[in-house]
Amino acid sequence: MINIENVTKFYDNGAKGADQISVKIEQGEFVFIVGSSGSGKSSFIRMLLKEQEPTSGKIYINNVDITTLHHKEVPYFRRQLGVVFQDFKLLPNKTVYENVAFAMEVTEAPSREIRRNVPAVLAMVGLQRKSKSYPNQLSGGEQQRTALARAIVNKPSLLIADEPTGNLDPKTAWEIMHLLEDINYRGTTVVVATHAKDIVDTMQKRVITIKNGKILSDVEKGGYSNEG
């Protein structure tokens, strides 16, 4: 699924985002990436999204080396991913329904398919009644569920969540985590970068801890490393 080989990332200012990182993540896994801010966690996620290029090394996703993708191929690569952010990144002037439908319109999916799939994912995240609301009429949890619906509506094989619960209260954070778990049960590989120690400790999933751009630990069914 994901195969990262010897990836190093230097920024222009000399900061090190990644230092000789090598990781393999298999299809269907649920993985937490943990680490304090400035640890290199964000660089890791950004390189997976091809928002940033590694200085050296290779990143294979679904057996394609994304570091060599041409600018024109990037959109097609991103369609295989679902992405969720801390700040939701919803389009403010589109309704919940339109925000989710938009991700399908971009792929030039037939209208019939859009009309069928969007209500289905909205039902799955529990937002069927809010489909006509605008983002500013929603709570944080509802906005993040909208973002989740948008991320999975194209049935991606990989879902990447960058601090998905960072702006949410603990109860809502758990709701989102359970949704992510749900999505993972249906076969999607899920990678979650997070700070939420109690959630990581409780869920007992694979935990990769990053510090100073290096992998500090990689534990099956682990908890939040104290050193991270």
Added chain:
Amino acid sequence: MKVRNFKYYIREALKSIFKNRLMSLASIITVASCIFILVFSYCIVSNVGYLLDNVESSLDISVYIDNKITEKELKDLKQYITNLKDVESVSYISSEDALKIFSDSLGDMSSDFVAGLENKNILPASFTIKVNDIANQQSVIKQLEKLIGKGIVEVKYDEEVLDNLIVINNTVGIISVVIILFLAMLSTIIIVNTIKLTVNNRKNEINIMKYVGATDSFIRWPFIIEGVLIGIIGSLITVVISFFLYNKSIEFIYSNMAFIRNWLNFRNVKDVFKFIGPISILLGILIGIVGSITSIRKHLQV
């Protein structure tokens, strides 16, 4: 571009215009003002040009002919002048024609006076010569003056008017170039600033589109169509308003300052807008396209 996509692009463009009402209005006003200034200065420049053309065409050179020359010599002379460089036309006015023109110009009080002249017509026959461009008038006059004594008695032209006209002609040329350069600069500054405002509004939108896997052209098209629509609306408003404004101003001037009509003619409103109308709309569309492409280009690089 697929038809279904095209519908989507138009829908998105229209939605965006309505949802960002204030910004759209600002852009429409910007386009409209730029084009208004252009139309306004075109109206002035083209009317000054028109006025000059009118005066220019009344600025004929008169050549008085020796009354002793023969038919054949007259014919040769006309042929010779017609073949001179920069001469547009030569028309012959016999001394009888000259008398008639003279008596017409006198009106009612002419009869007695002209009756006396008819017996012994002292008015000479002449050629009226039109030159293709006012700038060449002097050189034609010089060539004609060489013919004095060879069948021609005198070359007459309005020296002072001619000199003034040449100066005005050149001044208008320079001023219109300056005005148009100034306008181009002004429009660019206004448009660049409006775009800067829109860019920040659009940054998030474009980023999100990229995250969900939109291709560059998919992102670009709705913005381009939005720009085109704003350009069309802005320029259309200007063209319609200035059409009526121009028409009303001329009507007003003619009806309130009737004396002006005798020496000043304005260009017909239809003639003016037949040219500047389509140009304005094309320019509006162009401004819209350039504006939207510049405002999103930077953000497509991610």
